[in-house]
Amino acid sequence: MKTGEMKLDGNAIGGLMAELFGMEMTTATSVCRSCGATEQLACVDVYVQAPGIVVRCRNCESVLIKIVRAPGRTWLDLGGLGTIELGP
Numbered sequence: 001m002k003t004g005e006m007k008l009d010g011n012a013i014g015g016l017m018a019e020l021f022g023m024e025m026t027t028a029t030s031v032c033r034s035c036g037a038t039e040q041l042a043c044v045d046v047y048v049q050a051p052g053i054v055v056r057c058r059n060c061e062s063v064l065i066k067i068v069r070a071p072g073r074t075w076l077d078l079g080g081l082g083t084i085e086l087g088p
């Protein structure tokens with residue numbers, strides 16, 4: 001782990017994801033595009049590296065989601081995700 005990098009779990013971005021998607025996302029199931037692993041968003045690995053947040057697959061460490069925030073703007077890259085399954 002590099003200095004200045006903080007590893008968290010998906011609950012750390014629960015509030016941010018709820019803000020971006022307008023719903024509770026930690027209970028959503030993400031599918032890794034790279035290895036096909038499914039994981040609840042609450043359980044993925046989250047790395048906070050200023051100014052961004054990187055979400056990685058726990059299975060293969062591929063980047064699933066990148067989020068960069070600046071005042072009044074958010075860049076959201078979901079390129080590593082195969083699917084997000086939203087349930088009740």
Ligand SMILES: [Zn+2]
Nearest residue numbers: 032035057060
């Ligand atoms: Zn994976």
